[in-house]
Amino acid sequence: ARALATDPRHVCARCERSMWGHAFGAYTWDEAIAECRRARGDDPLNSWVIGMESMGLGFAGRHEVALRVAEEALAADGESFFAQWNLLRAHGCVGAHDKVIELASGVLAVSGRHHWVMGMLAWSFGQGGRPEKARAVYEELAARASWEFVGPVWLALAADSAGLRDEALRLVQRGYDEGDPMVVLATLMPTFDGLRADSRWAALRK
Numbered sequence: 083a084r085a086l087a088t089d090p091r092h093v094c095a096r097c098e099r100s101m102w103g104h105a106f107g108a109y110t111w112d113e114a115i116a117e118c119r120r121a122r123g124d125d126p127l128n129s130w131v132i133g134m135e136s137m138g139l140g141f142a143g144r145h146e147v148a149l150r151v152a153e154e155a156l157a158a159d160g161e162s163f164f165a166q167w168n169l170l171r172a173h174g175c176v177g178a179h180d181k182v183i184e185l186a187s188g189v190l191a192v193s194g195r196h197h198w199v200m201g202m203l204a205w206s207f208g209q210g211g212r213p214e215k216a217r218a219v220y221e222e223l224a225a226r227a228s229w230e231f232v233g234p235v236w237l238a239l240a241a242d243s244a245g246l247r248d249e250a251l252r253l254v255q256r257g258y259d260e261g262d263p264m265v266v267l268a269t270l271m272p273t274f275d276g277l278r279a280d281s282r283w284a285a286l287r288k
Contacts, residue, residue, distance in 0.1 A: 083099065086099070091124040091125070093121035093122075093124055093125045093128060093131050094130075096117055096118075096120065096121040096124075097117070097118050097121050097130075097131055097134040097135075099117065100113075100114040100115070100117035100118050100121075100134075100138065101114060101134065101137070101138060101141075101267075102266070103117075104138075104141075104270070105266045105267065105269065105270055106266075111138065111141070111142035114138050114142075115135065115138045115139060115142065118131065118134050118135040118138050119135060121134070121135075122135055127158055128158070129155045129156070129158040129159035129162045129164070129165045130155075130162065130164055130165075132151060132154050132155035132158055132165075133152065133155040133162070133164045133165050133168045135151050136148045136149075136151035136152040136154075136155055136168050136172060137168060137171070139151060140152075140171060140172055140175050140272065141267075141270045141271060141272070143272070145172065145175040145176045145272075146176060148172045148175065149169075149172040149173065149175075149176055151172075152165070152168040152169045152171070152172040153169065155168055155169075156168075156169050163189075163192075163193055163196070166185075166188075166189045166192075166193075167189065167196075167198050167199060167202070169185065170182050170185055170186060170189065170199065170202045170203075171202060171273070173185065174202055174205060174206050174209070174273070175272050175273075177209075179206035179207075179209050179210040180210065182202060182203065182206040183203065183206055183207070183210070186199055186202065186203045186206075190203075195222075197223060197226075197232045197233050197236045197237070198233075198236060200219050200222070200223055200236065200240065201223075201233075201236035201237075201239045201240055201273075202273070203219055204216040204219035204220055204223075204239060204240035204243040204244065205239055205240075205243045205273050207219065207243060208242070208243030208244065208245075209243075213243070213244055213245050216240065216243035216244040216245075217244035217245070217246075219240050219243075219244075220237070220240035220241050220243070220244045220246065223236070223237050223240050224237065233257070233262055233264055234253045234254070234256045234257035234260060234262050234264075235253070235254060235257045235262055235264035235265055235267075235268050236264065237253050238250040238251070238253035238254045238257065238268075238277070239268075239273055239274065239277075241253060242276055242277050247277075247280060250277055251277070251280065251282055251283075251286065254268065254277065254286055255286060258286070269287060
């Protein structure tokens with residue numbers, strides 16, 4: 083808010099405030115998405131801003147629109163990691179898991195097998211009835227976590243997709259203990275619907 087008081091067209095601050103503002107109860111989804119659209123109006127060629135609008139739409143359950151906007155973000159900058167990841171997320175949330183698996187190979191190659199992409203890939207394997215593939219993704223991430231940073235919450239998503247619910251909840255707790263901001267977004271993201279349905283999630287959320 084202080085940044086926007088100084089520069090009302092600071093699109094990064096506006097988009098971040100909209101997303102975290104919703105997560106902490108300051109905005110409805112309609113208000114949060116309207117803020118992203120205002121930022122897009124101020125910087126219409128900014129792929130990251132368009133991607134934030136897509137992500138907000140997806141978190142709000144407006145998946146078909148989110149997919150269209152994700153495609154617009156990628157058209158604005160075909161090399162943007164965030165745009166590429168958003169497109170994976172959007173395809174997954176409309177149920178196009180084979181498309182996620184198809185696209186993920188290219189994004190993994192250019193991103194150093196980024197843990198955000200690996201998490202989405204594991205989720206699509208799990209949703210597509212291939213838990214053994216999700217388990218392989220989880221095991222790779224778990225091994226890499228011994229020598230490089232792997233977000234605990236993305237590791238949790240991979241674990242849950244592989245059928246390891248107890249491990250997934252333990253990892254979310256670890257994410258909270260370590261201050262991983264993705265713990266907050268996990269309360270919103272459709273990819274975590276299965277974990278949030280577990281009776282133990284309420285204690286974690288509290």
